[in-house]
Amino acid sequence: MIKLTLKRLMVTNALLLASGLATAQAADNDQDALIKQGEYLARLGDCMACHTTAGRPAYAGGLAIKSDLGTIYSTNITPDKQYGIGNYTEQQFADAVRKGVRPDGSYLYPAMPYPDYAAISNTDIHALYTYFMHGVTASNSQPPATDMRFPFSQRWGMRFWNLVFTSDKPFQPIGGASAQVNRGAYIAESLGHCGSCHTPRGFAMNEKALHSNDRDFLAGGDLNGWDVPSLRGIARWSPQEIVDYLQTGRNDKAGVAGEMTSVVENSTSHMTDADLQAIAAYLKFLGGNPPLQAYDQQKNQATTDTLTAAVNLTEGQTLYLNNCDACHFANGLGAPGAFPQLDQASVVNAQSPDGLIHIILQGAQLPSTPKAPSMLKMPAFAHRLSDDQVAKLATFVRQGWSNNAPAVTADQVQKVRATLTQH
Numbered sequence: 268m269i270k271l272t273l274k275r276l277m278v279t280n281a282l283l284l285a286s287g288l289a290t291a292q293a294a295d296n297d298q299d300a301l302i303k304q305g306e307y308l309a310r311l312g313d314c315m316a317c318h319t320t321a322g323r324p325a326y327a328g329g330l331a332i333k334s335d336l337g338t339i340y341s342t343n344i345t346p347d348k349q350y351g352i353g354n355y356t357e358q359q360f361a362d363a364v365r366k367g368v369r370p371d372g373s374y375l376y377p378a379m380p381y382p383d384y385a386a387i388s389n390t391d392i393h394a395l396y397t398y399f400m401h402g403v404t405a406s407n408s409q410p411p412a413t414d415m416r417f418p419f420s421q422r423w424g425m426r427f428w429n430l431v432f433t434s435d436k437p438f439q440p441i442g443g444a445s446a447q448v449n450r451g452a453y454i455a456e457s458l459g460h461c462g463s464c465h466t467p468r469g470f471a472m473n474e475k476a477l478h479s480n481d482r483d484f485l486a487g488g489d490l491n492g493w494d495v496p497s498l499r500g501i502a503r504w505s506p507q508e509i510v511d512y513l514q515t516g517r518n519d520k521a522g523v524a525g526e527m528t529s530v531v532e533n534s535t536s537h538m539t540d541a542d543l544q545a546i547a548a549y550l551k552f553l554g555g556n557p558p559l560q561a562y563d564q565q566k567n568q569a570t571t572d573t574l575t576a577a578v579n580l581t582e583g584q585t586l587y588l589n590n591c592d593a594c595h596f597a598n599g600l601g602a603p604g605a606f607p608q609l610d611q612a613s614v615v616n617a618q619s620p621d622g623l624i625h626i627i628l629q630g631a632q633l634p635s636t637p638k639a640p641s642m643l644k645m646p647a648f649a650h651r652l653s654d655d656q657v658a659k660l661a662t663f664v665r666q667g668w669s670n671n672a673p674a675v676t677a678d679q680v681q682k683v684r685a686t687l688t689q690h
Protein backbone atom coordinates (compact mmCIF):
# COMPACT_ATOMS: atom_id res chain seq x y z
CA MET A 268 0.00 0.00 0.00
CA ILE A 269 2.65 2.41 1.11
CA LYS A 270 4.88 1.14 -1.61
CA LEU A 271 2.21 1.73 -4.13
CA THR A 272 1.58 5.25 -2.94
CA LEU A 273 5.27 5.94 -3.00
CA LYS A 274 5.53 4.65 -6.47
CA ARG A 275 2.57 6.68 -7.43
CA LEU A 276 4.12 9.74 -5.88
CA MET A 277 7.31 9.17 -7.75
CA VAL A 278 5.46 8.80 -11.00
CA THR A 279 3.49 11.94 -10.32
CA ASN A 280 6.67 13.77 -9.42
CA ALA A 281 8.35 12.62 -12.58
CA LEU A 282 5.33 13.72 -14.53
CA LEU A 283 5.28 17.03 -12.74
CA LEU A 284 8.97 17.47 -13.35
CA ALA A 285 8.55 16.61 -17.00
CA SER A 286 5.67 18.99 -17.42
CA GLY A 287 7.66 21.66 -15.57
CA LEU A 288 10.51 21.17 -17.99
CA ALA A 289 8.11 21.23 -20.88
CA THR A 290 6.67 24.51 -19.63
CA ALA A 291 10.14 26.02 -19.29
CA GLN A 292 10.99 24.75 -22.76
CA ALA A 293 7.79 26.19 -24.16
CA ALA A 294 8.54 29.51 -22.49
CA ASP A 295 12.01 29.51 -24.09
CA ASN A 296 10.48 28.72 -27.46
CA ASP A 297 7.93 31.49 -26.98
CA GLN A 298 10.70 33.91 -26.06
CA ASP A 299 12.77 32.89 -29.12
CA ALA A 300 9.75 33.26 -31.37
CA LEU A 301 9.04 36.67 -29.87
CA ILE A 302 12.64 37.81 -30.40
CA LYS A 303 12.46 36.65 -34.02
CA GLN A 304 9.16 38.44 -34.50
CA GLY A 305 10.62 41.59 -32.91
CA GLU A 306 13.64 41.41 -35.19
CA TYR A 307 11.33 41.24 -38.21
CA LEU A 308 9.30 44.20 -36.91
CA ALA A 309 12.53 46.19 -36.46
CA ARG A 310 13.12 45.56 -40.20
CA LEU A 311 9.59 46.75 -41.03
CA GLY A 312 10.30 49.87 -38.94
CA ASP A 313 13.79 50.34 -40.44
CA CYS A 314 15.11 51.19 -36.96
CA MET A 315 18.54 50.33 -38.34
CA ALA A 316 18.53 53.16 -40.89
CA CYS A 317 18.89 55.75 -38.14
CA HIS A 318 20.14 53.86 -35.10
CA THR A 319 23.04 52.00 -36.75
CA THR A 320 25.97 53.98 -38.14
CA ALA A 321 29.08 52.78 -39.95
CA GLY A 322 31.89 52.14 -37.50
CA ARG A 323 29.63 51.64 -34.48
CA PRO A 324 27.95 48.48 -33.15
CA ALA A 325 24.40 47.67 -34.29
CA TYR A 326 21.79 50.02 -32.79
CA ALA A 327 24.41 52.08 -30.92
CA GLY A 328 23.15 55.29 -32.59
CA GLY A 329 25.30 58.27 -33.58
CA LEU A 330 23.75 59.12 -36.95
CA ALA A 331 23.86 62.88 -37.48
CA ILE A 332 20.55 64.22 -38.77
CA LYS A 333 21.18 67.78 -39.92
CA SER A 334 18.50 70.41 -40.19
CA ASP A 335 18.35 74.18 -40.40
CA LEU A 336 17.78 74.18 -36.67
CA GLY A 337 20.88 72.23 -35.69
CA THR A 338 22.07 68.63 -35.60
CA ILE A 339 20.22 65.78 -33.91
CA TYR A 340 22.07 62.54 -33.17
CA SER A 341 20.21 59.24 -32.99
CA THR A 342 20.64 57.55 -29.65
CA ASN A 343 21.96 54.17 -28.46
CA ILE A 344 18.97 51.79 -28.26
CA THR A 345 20.92 48.67 -27.28
CA PRO A 346 20.06 47.11 -23.86
CA ASP A 347 23.10 48.75 -22.21
CA LYS A 348 21.89 50.02 -18.83
CA GLN A 349 24.00 53.16 -18.83
CA TYR A 350 24.27 54.33 -22.45
CA GLY A 351 21.36 52.46 -23.99
CA ILE A 352 17.77 51.71 -23.04
CA GLY A 353 18.47 48.69 -20.78
CA ASN A 354 16.64 50.28 -17.86
CA TYR A 355 13.48 51.08 -19.82
CA THR A 356 10.35 49.19 -18.80
CA GLU A 357 8.10 48.06 -21.63
CA GLN A 358 5.77 50.99 -20.93
CA GLN A 359 8.67 53.45 -21.08
CA PHE A 360 9.85 51.90 -24.33
CA ALA A 361 6.31 52.15 -25.72
CA ASP A 362 6.08 55.82 -24.72
CA ALA A 363 9.42 56.67 -26.36
CA VAL A 364 8.53 54.87 -29.60
CA ARG A 365 4.87 55.89 -29.89
CA LYS A 366 4.74 59.25 -28.15
CA GLY A 367 8.30 60.53 -28.31
CA VAL A 368 8.51 60.87 -24.52
CA ARG A 369 11.56 59.74 -22.51
CA PRO A 370 11.22 58.13 -19.06
CA ASP A 371 12.35 61.44 -17.47
CA GLY A 372 9.44 63.15 -19.23
CA SER A 373 11.57 65.01 -21.78
CA TYR A 374 10.47 65.04 -25.42
CA LEU A 375 12.22 63.54 -28.43
CA TYR A 376 12.55 65.49 -31.66
CA PRO A 377 10.41 64.11 -34.47
CA ALA A 378 13.61 63.14 -36.35
CA MET A 379 12.53 59.92 -34.64
CA PRO A 380 9.34 59.12 -36.60
CA TYR A 381 7.09 58.63 -33.54
CA PRO A 382 4.15 60.49 -35.17
CA ASP A 383 3.93 57.43 -37.48
CA TYR A 384 4.98 54.84 -34.89
CA ALA A 385 2.05 56.03 -32.74
CA ALA A 386 -0.07 53.50 -34.66
CA ILE A 387 2.07 50.46 -33.72
CA SER A 388 -0.08 47.82 -31.96
CA ASN A 389 0.56 46.68 -28.37
CA THR A 390 1.41 43.18 -29.62
CA ASP A 391 4.08 44.57 -31.93
CA ILE A 392 5.48 46.85 -29.20
CA HIS A 393 5.80 43.81 -26.95
CA ALA A 394 7.75 41.84 -29.59
CA LEU A 395 9.96 44.85 -30.40
CA TYR A 396 10.71 45.39 -26.73
CA THR A 397 11.59 41.71 -26.26
CA TYR A 398 13.91 41.89 -29.26
CA PHE A 399 15.69 45.07 -28.15
CA MET A 400 16.13 43.72 -24.59
CA HIS A 401 17.14 40.13 -25.44
CA GLY A 402 18.05 39.94 -29.13
CA VAL A 403 20.37 42.95 -29.44
CA THR A 404 23.91 43.07 -27.98
CA ALA A 405 24.44 45.77 -25.35
CA SER A 406 26.95 48.43 -26.36
CA ASN A 407 28.46 51.17 -24.22
CA SER A 408 29.14 53.32 -27.26
CA GLN A 409 28.05 56.89 -26.59
CA PRO A 410 26.74 58.98 -29.48
CA PRO A 411 27.56 62.71 -29.64
CA ALA A 412 25.11 65.04 -27.91
CA THR A 413 22.36 66.66 -29.95
CA ASP A 414 23.09 70.28 -30.73
CA MET A 415 20.02 72.34 -31.53
CA ARG A 416 19.82 76.11 -31.61
CA PHE A 417 17.60 78.05 -29.22
CA PRO A 418 14.63 77.91 -29.00
CA PHE A 419 14.65 74.45 -30.56
CA SER A 420 17.18 73.30 -27.98
CA GLN A 421 14.29 73.55 -25.52
CA ARG A 422 12.83 70.06 -25.63
CA TRP A 423 9.76 71.14 -23.67
CA GLY A 424 8.65 73.05 -26.77
CA MET A 425 8.06 69.70 -28.47
CA ARG A 426 5.22 69.09 -26.06
CA PHE A 427 3.10 71.70 -27.81
CA TRP A 428 4.12 70.45 -31.24
CA ASN A 429 3.02 66.98 -30.15
CA LEU A 430 -0.32 68.25 -28.87
CA VAL A 431 -1.09 69.80 -32.22
CA PHE A 432 0.47 67.42 -34.73
CA THR A 433 0.44 63.91 -33.37
CA SER A 434 -2.33 61.53 -32.57
CA ASP A 435 -2.24 58.76 -30.02
CA LYS A 436 -5.06 56.90 -31.69
CA PRO A 437 -4.24 53.27 -32.38
CA PHE A 438 -4.39 52.08 -36.00
CA GLN A 439 -7.92 52.34 -37.40
CA PRO A 440 -8.68 49.69 -40.03
CA ILE A 441 -10.22 51.00 -43.25
CA GLY A 442 -13.89 50.04 -43.16
CA GLY A 443 -14.96 47.71 -45.95
CA ALA A 444 -11.38 46.97 -47.10
CA SER A 445 -9.99 43.41 -47.17
CA ALA A 446 -7.72 42.03 -44.45
CA GLN A 447 -4.84 42.17 -46.94
CA VAL A 448 -5.39 45.86 -47.73
CA ASN A 449 -5.61 46.61 -44.01
CA ARG A 450 -2.35 44.77 -43.34
CA GLY A 451 -0.73 47.01 -45.98
CA ALA A 452 -2.34 50.09 -44.44
CA TYR A 453 -1.08 49.11 -41.00
CA ILE A 454 2.52 48.71 -42.22
CA ALA A 455 2.46 51.95 -44.24
CA GLU A 456 0.86 54.05 -41.47
CA SER A 457 2.84 52.66 -38.54
CA LEU A 458 6.16 50.78 -38.67
CA GLY A 459 6.91 51.44 -42.34
CA HIS A 460 6.58 55.21 -41.66
CA CYS A 461 6.22 55.63 -45.43
CA GLY A 462 4.40 58.91 -44.81
CA SER A 463 7.43 60.51 -43.19
CA CYS A 464 8.85 60.94 -46.70
CA HIS A 465 5.86 60.38 -49.01
CA THR A 466 3.33 62.71 -47.31
CA PRO A 467 3.53 66.47 -47.88
CA ARG A 468 4.68 68.50 -44.85
CA GLY A 469 2.80 71.41 -43.36
CA PHE A 470 4.09 74.75 -42.10
CA ALA A 471 5.71 73.32 -38.95
CA MET A 472 7.35 70.39 -40.74
CA ASN A 473 4.47 68.21 -39.58
CA GLU A 474 3.20 65.46 -41.89
CA LYS A 475 -0.06 66.84 -43.28
CA ALA A 476 -1.82 63.51 -42.80
CA LEU A 477 -1.14 60.37 -40.79
CA HIS A 478 -4.08 58.20 -41.83
CA SER A 479 -5.14 56.45 -45.01
CA ASN A 480 -8.57 58.09 -45.02
CA ASP A 481 -6.97 61.51 -45.59
CA ARG A 482 -6.28 62.37 -49.25
CA ASP A 483 -2.95 63.99 -48.38
CA PHE A 484 -1.64 60.71 -46.96
CA LEU A 485 1.20 59.40 -49.20
CA ALA A 486 0.29 62.06 -51.79
CA GLY A 487 3.97 62.94 -52.40
CA GLY A 488 6.55 64.87 -50.39
CA ASP A 489 9.84 66.65 -50.69
CA LEU A 490 13.28 65.78 -49.32
CA ASN A 491 15.71 68.67 -49.68
CA GLY A 492 14.24 69.60 -53.04
CA TRP A 493 14.03 66.01 -54.34
CA ASP A 494 10.35 65.34 -55.11
CA VAL A 495 9.21 62.18 -53.35
CA PRO A 496 6.57 60.56 -55.59
CA SER A 497 2.97 60.01 -54.59
CA LEU A 498 2.22 56.40 -53.70
CA ARG A 499 -1.53 56.69 -54.18
CA GLY A 500 -2.33 54.05 -56.76
CA ILE A 501 0.95 54.17 -58.77
CA ALA A 502 -1.21 53.77 -61.87
CA ARG A 503 1.62 52.92 -64.26
CA TRP A 504 2.82 49.88 -62.23
CA SER A 505 1.11 46.55 -61.64
CA PRO A 506 0.96 45.20 -58.07
CA GLN A 507 3.77 42.78 -58.98
CA GLU A 508 5.93 45.68 -60.24
CA ILE A 509 5.42 47.42 -56.87
CA VAL A 510 6.44 44.20 -55.08
CA ASP A 511 9.54 43.80 -57.30
CA TYR A 512 10.61 47.40 -56.70
CA LEU A 513 10.32 47.11 -52.91
CA GLN A 514 11.94 43.67 -52.84
CA THR A 515 14.87 44.31 -55.22
CA GLY A 516 15.06 48.06 -55.85
CA ARG A 517 14.14 47.53 -59.49
CA ASN A 518 11.33 46.37 -61.74
CA ASP A 519 10.76 46.19 -65.49
CA LYS A 520 10.52 49.96 -65.64
CA ALA A 521 12.40 51.66 -62.82
CA GLY A 522 15.43 51.62 -60.56
CA VAL A 523 15.49 53.04 -57.06
CA ALA A 524 17.63 56.11 -56.32
CA GLY A 525 18.10 58.67 -53.57
CA GLU A 526 16.83 58.15 -50.03
CA MET A 527 14.60 55.25 -51.07
CA THR A 528 17.73 53.16 -51.77
CA SER A 529 18.47 52.60 -48.10
CA VAL A 530 14.78 51.97 -47.34
CA VAL A 531 14.88 49.12 -49.86
CA GLU A 532 18.24 47.85 -48.68
CA ASN A 533 17.55 47.85 -44.92
CA SER A 534 13.80 47.41 -44.76
CA THR A 535 11.53 46.48 -47.66
CA SER A 536 13.89 43.87 -49.22
CA HIS A 537 13.62 41.92 -45.93
CA MET A 538 9.82 41.90 -45.85
CA THR A 539 7.91 38.68 -46.49
CA ASP A 540 6.19 38.23 -49.85
CA ALA A 541 2.84 38.37 -48.05
CA ASP A 542 3.64 41.77 -46.49
CA LEU A 543 4.94 43.20 -49.78
CA GLN A 544 1.81 41.98 -51.57
CA ALA A 545 -0.29 43.58 -48.83
CA ILE A 546 1.49 46.92 -49.34
CA ALA A 547 0.97 46.69 -53.12
CA ALA A 548 -2.73 45.83 -52.68
CA TYR A 549 -3.09 48.74 -50.26
CA LEU A 550 -1.40 51.30 -52.55
CA LYS A 551 -3.64 50.14 -55.42
CA PHE A 552 -6.64 50.43 -53.11
CA LEU A 553 -5.74 54.08 -52.35
CA GLY A 554 -5.88 54.85 -56.05
CA GLY A 555 -6.63 58.45 -56.82
CA ASN A 556 -3.75 59.64 -58.96
CA PRO A 557 -3.72 59.30 -62.72
CA PRO A 558 -0.24 58.48 -64.10
CA LEU A 559 1.99 61.55 -64.32
CA GLN A 560 2.36 60.89 -68.00
CA ALA A 561 0.37 58.28 -69.87
CA TYR A 562 2.68 56.21 -72.06
CA ASP A 563 2.12 57.52 -75.54
CA GLN A 564 3.37 55.12 -78.22
CA GLN A 565 3.19 57.73 -81.01
CA LYS A 566 5.01 60.42 -79.10
CA ASN A 567 7.62 57.92 -77.98
CA GLN A 568 8.11 56.83 -81.60
CA ALA A 569 8.60 60.42 -82.80
CA THR A 570 11.46 61.03 -80.33
CA THR A 571 12.96 57.61 -81.02
CA ASP A 572 12.93 58.28 -84.78
CA THR A 573 14.61 61.68 -84.35
CA LEU A 574 17.37 60.21 -82.19
CA THR A 575 17.87 57.26 -84.52
CA ALA A 576 18.07 59.44 -87.63
CA ALA A 577 20.58 61.66 -85.79
CA VAL A 578 20.20 64.67 -88.10
CA ASN A 579 19.34 68.23 -87.07
CA LEU A 580 19.54 67.35 -83.41
CA THR A 581 19.21 69.87 -80.60
CA GLU A 582 22.13 70.12 -78.19
CA GLY A 583 20.10 68.24 -75.57
CA GLN A 584 19.42 65.39 -77.99
CA THR A 585 23.11 65.17 -78.96
CA LEU A 586 24.14 65.11 -75.31
CA TYR A 587 21.66 62.29 -74.74
CA LEU A 588 23.05 60.21 -77.62
CA ASN A 589 26.62 60.74 -76.46
CA ASN A 590 26.09 60.08 -72.77
CA CYS A 591 22.92 58.14 -72.02
CA ASP A 592 21.84 56.21 -75.11
CA ALA A 593 24.18 53.26 -74.45
CA CYS A 594 22.16 52.23 -71.41
CA HIS A 595 18.77 53.92 -71.65
CA PHE A 596 18.44 53.57 -75.47
CA ALA A 597 16.94 55.82 -78.13
CA ASN A 598 13.40 54.81 -77.13
CA GLY A 599 14.04 55.86 -73.49
CA LEU A 600 12.75 52.47 -72.36
CA GLY A 601 16.06 51.05 -71.11
CA ALA A 602 16.39 47.31 -70.51
CA PRO A 603 13.96 45.65 -68.06
CA GLY A 604 15.61 44.81 -64.75
CA ALA A 605 18.92 46.49 -65.65
CA PHE A 606 18.56 50.00 -67.06
CA PRO A 607 15.41 51.86 -66.03
CA GLN A 608 12.93 53.59 -68.31
CA LEU A 609 13.33 57.34 -68.61
CA ASP A 610 9.99 57.60 -70.44
CA GLN A 611 7.36 58.11 -67.71
CA ALA A 612 9.77 57.76 -64.75
CA SER A 613 8.55 59.65 -61.66
CA VAL A 614 11.92 61.26 -61.01
CA VAL A 615 12.11 62.49 -64.63
CA ASN A 616 8.59 63.96 -64.60
CA ALA A 617 8.67 65.37 -61.06
CA GLN A 618 7.63 69.00 -60.70
CA SER A 619 11.06 69.80 -59.26
CA PRO A 620 13.95 68.66 -61.50
CA ASP A 621 16.33 68.34 -58.52
CA GLY A 622 16.16 64.53 -58.29
CA LEU A 623 16.95 64.12 -62.01
CA ILE A 624 19.79 66.68 -61.84
CA HIS A 625 21.14 64.89 -58.78
CA ILE A 626 21.16 61.53 -60.58
CA ILE A 627 22.87 62.97 -63.67
CA LEU A 628 25.57 64.70 -61.61
CA GLN A 629 26.19 61.97 -59.05
CA GLY A 630 25.07 58.79 -60.76
CA ALA A 631 23.14 56.17 -58.83
CA GLN A 632 23.57 52.63 -57.64
CA LEU A 633 20.95 49.94 -57.24
CA PRO A 634 21.20 48.32 -53.81
CA SER A 635 22.21 44.69 -53.44
CA THR A 636 19.24 42.79 -52.04
CA PRO A 637 18.78 39.11 -51.16
CA LYS A 638 16.67 38.50 -54.29
CA ALA A 639 18.72 40.70 -56.65
CA PRO A 640 22.32 40.87 -55.45
CA SER A 641 23.84 42.64 -58.48
CA MET A 642 24.65 46.28 -57.77
CA LEU A 643 24.08 47.93 -61.16
CA LYS A 644 25.56 51.36 -61.32
CA MET A 645 24.98 54.50 -63.32
CA PRO A 646 28.13 56.65 -63.72
CA ALA A 647 28.35 60.26 -62.47
CA PHE A 648 28.50 63.05 -65.04
CA ALA A 649 29.42 65.95 -62.74
CA HIS A 650 32.94 66.22 -64.18
CA ARG A 651 31.97 65.62 -67.78
CA LEU A 652 29.08 68.04 -68.24
CA SER A 653 28.76 71.76 -67.47
CA ASP A 654 25.70 73.25 -65.74
CA ASP A 655 24.45 74.47 -69.09
CA GLN A 656 24.90 71.05 -70.71
CA VAL A 657 23.12 69.26 -67.85
CA ALA A 658 20.27 71.77 -68.13
CA LYS A 659 19.88 71.17 -71.89
CA LEU A 660 20.16 67.40 -71.49
CA ALA A 661 17.69 67.30 -68.60
CA THR A 662 15.26 69.51 -70.51
CA PHE A 663 15.35 67.08 -73.43
CA VAL A 664 14.86 64.06 -71.13
CA ARG A 665 11.91 65.77 -69.40
CA GLN A 666 10.24 66.63 -72.70
CA GLY A 667 11.25 63.74 -74.99
CA TRP A 668 9.17 60.56 -75.61
CA SER A 669 5.88 60.85 -73.71
CA ASN A 670 7.39 62.98 -70.95
CA ASN A 671 6.11 66.50 -70.52
CA ALA A 672 7.74 68.31 -67.58
CA PRO A 673 8.99 71.92 -67.30
CA ALA A 674 12.40 72.85 -68.76
CA VAL A 675 15.53 73.04 -66.58
CA THR A 676 17.83 76.07 -66.24
CA ALA A 677 21.60 76.15 -65.66
CA ASP A 678 20.86 77.99 -62.39
CA GLN A 679 18.89 75.03 -61.08
CA VAL A 680 21.77 72.71 -61.94
CA GLN A 681 24.30 75.00 -60.29
CA LYS A 682 22.24 74.97 -57.05
CA VAL A 683 22.16 71.17 -56.89
CA ARG A 684 25.86 70.97 -57.76
CA ALA A 685 26.64 73.31 -54.86
CA THR A 686 24.91 71.01 -52.37
CA LEU A 687 26.98 68.06 -53.64
CA THR A 688 30.35 69.75 -53.21
CA GLN A 689 29.52 70.73 -49.62
CA HIS A 690 30.11 67.16 -48.46
Ligand code: HEC
Pocket residue numbers: 308309312313314315316317318332339340341342343344352360363364369370374375376377378379380395413
Ligand atom coordinates in the same frame (compact mmCIF):
# COMPACT_ATOMS: atom_id res chain seq x y z
C1 HEC B 1 14.36 58.40 -39.28
C2 HEC B 1 15.27 58.08 -38.20
C3 HEC B 1 14.83 57.12 -37.11
C4 HEC B 1 14.21 55.90 -37.24
C5 HEC B 1 13.76 55.21 -38.52
C6 HEC B 1 14.06 55.37 -35.91
N1 HEC B 1 14.58 56.25 -34.99
FE1 HEC B 1 14.52 56.03 -32.96
N2 HEC B 1 15.38 57.88 -32.75
C7 HEC B 1 15.85 58.66 -33.78
C8 HEC B 1 16.48 59.85 -33.23
C9 HEC B 1 17.12 60.97 -34.03
C10 HEC B 1 16.36 59.76 -31.82
C11 HEC B 1 16.82 60.79 -30.80
C12 HEC B 1 15.86 61.96 -30.82
C13 HEC B 1 16.20 63.04 -29.83
O1 HEC B 1 17.32 63.07 -29.32
O2 HEC B 1 15.31 63.86 -29.55
C14 HEC B 1 15.66 58.50 -31.56
C15 HEC B 1 15.32 58.04 -30.28
C16 HEC B 1 14.78 56.79 -30.01
C17 HEC B 1 14.48 56.29 -28.69
C18 HEC B 1 14.67 57.05 -27.39
C19 HEC B 1 15.96 56.63 -26.78
C20 HEC B 1 16.44 57.59 -25.74
O3 HEC B 1 17.51 58.14 -25.96
O4 HEC B 1 15.75 57.82 -24.75
C21 HEC B 1 14.00 55.00 -28.83
C22 HEC B 1 13.58 54.05 -27.73
C23 HEC B 1 13.99 54.72 -30.25
N3 HEC B 1 14.45 55.83 -30.94
C24 HEC B 1 13.60 53.51 -30.78
C25 HEC B 1 13.44 53.29 -32.15
C26 HEC B 1 12.88 52.07 -32.71
C27 HEC B 1 12.44 50.87 -31.91
C28 HEC B 1 12.83 52.26 -34.07
C29 HEC B 1 12.26 51.32 -35.11
C30 HEC B 1 10.90 50.85 -34.87
C31 HEC B 1 13.38 53.58 -34.34
N4 HEC B 1 13.74 54.17 -33.16
C32 HEC B 1 13.51 54.14 -35.62
C33 HEC B 1 15.73 58.41 -35.14
C34 HEC B 1 15.08 57.32 -35.69
Ligand code: HEC
Pocket residue numbers: 454455459460461462463464465490493494495496497498501509512521522523524525526527530535546613614622
Ligand atom coordinates in the same frame (compact mmCIF):
# COMPACT_ATOMS: atom_id res chain seq x y z
C1 HEC C 1 13.53 58.18 -46.06
C2 HEC C 1 12.49 58.58 -46.97
C3 HEC C 1 11.56 57.48 -47.51
C4 HEC C 1 10.83 56.55 -46.80
C5 HEC C 1 10.80 56.33 -45.29
C6 HEC C 1 10.09 55.80 -47.78
N1 HEC C 1 10.36 56.26 -49.04
FE1 HEC C 1 9.65 55.46 -50.80
N2 HEC C 1 10.73 56.84 -51.87
C7 HEC C 1 11.53 57.84 -51.33
C8 HEC C 1 12.14 58.59 -52.42
C9 HEC C 1 13.09 59.77 -52.27
C10 HEC C 1 11.67 58.01 -53.63
C11 HEC C 1 12.06 58.41 -55.06
C12 HEC C 1 13.16 57.50 -55.52
C13 HEC C 1 13.67 57.80 -56.91
O1 HEC C 1 13.47 58.93 -57.38
O2 HEC C 1 14.29 56.90 -57.53
C14 HEC C 1 10.80 56.91 -53.24
C15 HEC C 1 10.15 56.07 -54.17
C16 HEC C 1 9.25 55.05 -53.82
C17 HEC C 1 8.51 54.26 -54.77
C18 HEC C 1 8.59 54.40 -56.29
C19 HEC C 1 7.46 55.30 -56.74
C20 HEC C 1 7.60 55.79 -58.15
O3 HEC C 1 6.60 56.35 -58.64
O4 HEC C 1 8.70 55.73 -58.76
C21 HEC C 1 7.74 53.38 -54.05
C22 HEC C 1 6.78 52.33 -54.60
C23 HEC C 1 8.00 53.65 -52.64
N3 HEC C 1 8.92 54.67 -52.55
C24 HEC C 1 7.36 52.98 -51.61
C25 HEC C 1 7.62 53.24 -50.25
C26 HEC C 1 6.96 52.52 -49.17
C27 HEC C 1 5.91 51.45 -49.35
C28 HEC C 1 7.49 53.02 -48.01
C29 HEC C 1 7.20 52.59 -46.59
C30 HEC C 1 7.36 51.16 -46.33
C31 HEC C 1 8.47 54.05 -48.38
N4 HEC C 1 8.51 54.16 -49.74
C32 HEC C 1 9.22 54.76 -47.46
C33 HEC C 1 11.75 58.08 -49.98
C34 HEC C 1 11.26 57.30 -48.93
Ligand code: HEC
Pocket residue numbers: 520521522523524587590591592593594595605606607608609612613614615623626627631632633634643644645646648660664
Ligand atom coordinates in the same frame (compact mmCIF):
# COMPACT_ATOMS: atom_id res chain seq x y z
C1 HEC D 1 26.46 52.70 -67.99
C2 HEC D 1 25.03 52.71 -68.06
C3 HEC D 1 24.32 54.05 -67.83
C4 HEC D 1 24.52 55.26 -68.45
C5 HEC D 1 25.56 55.63 -69.48
C6 HEC D 1 23.50 56.14 -67.92
N1 HEC D 1 22.72 55.48 -67.02
FE1 HEC D 1 21.12 56.24 -66.04
N2 HEC D 1 20.96 54.51 -64.99
C7 HEC D 1 21.75 53.39 -65.14
C8 HEC D 1 21.43 52.42 -64.12
C9 HEC D 1 22.06 51.05 -63.91
C10 HEC D 1 20.40 53.01 -63.35
C11 HEC D 1 19.72 52.41 -62.11
C12 HEC D 1 20.46 52.96 -60.92
C13 HEC D 1 19.57 53.40 -59.85
O1 HEC D 1 18.41 53.75 -60.15
O2 HEC D 1 20.04 53.44 -58.70
C14 HEC D 1 20.13 54.31 -63.93
C15 HEC D 1 19.16 55.19 -63.45
C16 HEC D 1 18.82 56.39 -64.05
C17 HEC D 1 17.71 57.21 -63.63
C18 HEC D 1 16.70 56.90 -62.50
C19 HEC D 1 15.55 56.14 -63.10
C20 HEC D 1 14.46 55.74 -62.12
O3 HEC D 1 13.72 54.79 -62.43
O4 HEC D 1 14.31 56.37 -61.07
C21 HEC D 1 17.73 58.32 -64.44
C22 HEC D 1 16.76 59.48 -64.40
C23 HEC D 1 18.85 58.18 -65.34
N3 HEC D 1 19.47 56.97 -65.07
C24 HEC D 1 19.21 59.09 -66.31
C25 HEC D 1 20.36 59.00 -67.08
C26 HEC D 1 20.84 60.05 -67.97
C27 HEC D 1 20.12 61.36 -68.22
C28 HEC D 1 22.01 59.60 -68.50
C29 HEC D 1 22.95 60.33 -69.41
C30 HEC D 1 23.58 61.49 -68.81
C31 HEC D 1 22.25 58.26 -67.97
N4 HEC D 1 21.25 57.95 -67.12
C32 HEC D 1 23.35 57.47 -68.31
C33 HEC D 1 22.70 53.21 -66.11
C34 HEC D 1 23.20 54.20 -66.92
